[in-house]
Amino acid sequence: PKFTFHGFRYMQIDGFQFSNSAFTVDDVEVEILVLYSALEDAGDFKCGNEKLNKLYRNTVWSQRDNFFEIPTDCPQRDERLGWTGDAQVFAGTACCNMVSYNFFRKYLRDVREAQRSDGAVASVCPDILKYSYGAAGWADAMTIIPWVLYQRYGDKGILEENFAAMEKWVEFQRKSSDGLIRPETYYGDHLNFSSVKTPSEL
Numbered sequence: 001p002k003f004t005f006h007g008f009r010y011m012q013i014d015g016f017q018f019s020n021s022a023f024t025v026d027d028v029e030v031e032i033l034v035l036y037s038a039l040e041d042a043g044d045f046k047c048g049n050e051k052l053n054k055l056y057r058n059t060v061w062s063q064r065d066n067f068f069e070i071p072t073d074c075p076q077r078d079e080r081l082g083w084t085g086d087a088q089v090f091a092g093t094a095c096c097n098m099v100s101y102n103f104f105r106k107y108l109r110d111v112r113e114a115q116r117s118d119g120a121v122a123s124v125c126p127d128i129l130k131y132s133y134g135a136a137g138w139a140d141a142m143t144i145i146p147w148v149l150y151q152r153y154g155d156k157g158i159l160e161e162n163f164a165a166m167e168k169w170v171e172f173q174r175k176s177s178d179g180l181i182r183p184e185t186y187y188g189d190h191l192n193f194s195s196v197k198t199p200s201e202l
Contacts, residue, residue: 005035007065007075036064039098060097067094070107070126082110082125084141085190091145095152104145105158111142112165119172123186132186134172142169 011030016023045056066072070082071090087107094100107125114127121139123132133139146162149155159166176182181201188200 005068005075005080034064035068037067037069037103039067039100039103041097042099043096059093063090063094063097067098067100067103070110071104081128082107083138084111084121084123084125085135085138085187088137088141088144088148091148092152095148101149101153101155101158104149105161108142108145108158108162111145112162115142115165115168118175119168119170121169121172134176135185135187136182137190138187139169142166 011032013025013028013030016025016028046053065075066086068075068080071087071094072080073083073086074080087104091100091104094104110125111121114122114125116122116133120134121142123129123135123138125141142162143166146158146166149158173182184200189198192198
């Protein structure tokens with residue numbers, strides 16, 4: 001369909017083999033367009049270990065795949081959304097790979113617009129899901145991303161632009177905790193490898 005995109009490694013074309021026509025896969029012409037926000041390269045990496053070089057190249061391609069107007073978490077399935085947790089974890093690496101200041105500056109506007117009046121930050125921005133706010137790790141994007149941008153680019157303006165929203169997020173945490181422990185949040189110890197379940201409050 002038009003107006004959609006998918007990340008993929010392999011493509012399978014189905015349907016023609018059931019149509020009783022002489023049409024074969026050799027008759028198919030496919031055009032693949034790589035779509036991403038065109039950010040200037042900020043750095044490069046190469047060493048004598050080809051596996052490490054491949055890991056770096058894969059990281060850069062993953063950034064391209066997931067930087068399409070907003071920082072998404074995965075382009076190949078139905079989560080092509082601006083998850084704040086993924087964005088804040090990857091922001092530092094993103095800035096090393098590509099000049100990402102304006103990209104994240106625009107995304108931070110989305111995060112501020114989705115922030116509730118009590119200071120809780122949405123897990124997805126733009127906030128199209130409207131169900132998870134204030135989750136540890138995700139909502140921390142409101143403070144982590146501006147700080148990373150300041151560290152990488154030295155522009156105090158990004159802190160000034162986001163300071164009120166950062167302050168609201170910190171105040172939300174203060175009001176919703178006993179001074180140290182916050183109430184259970186939506187995701188808890190997300191993707192825990194252990195059979196031991198960490199209490200979500202921690």
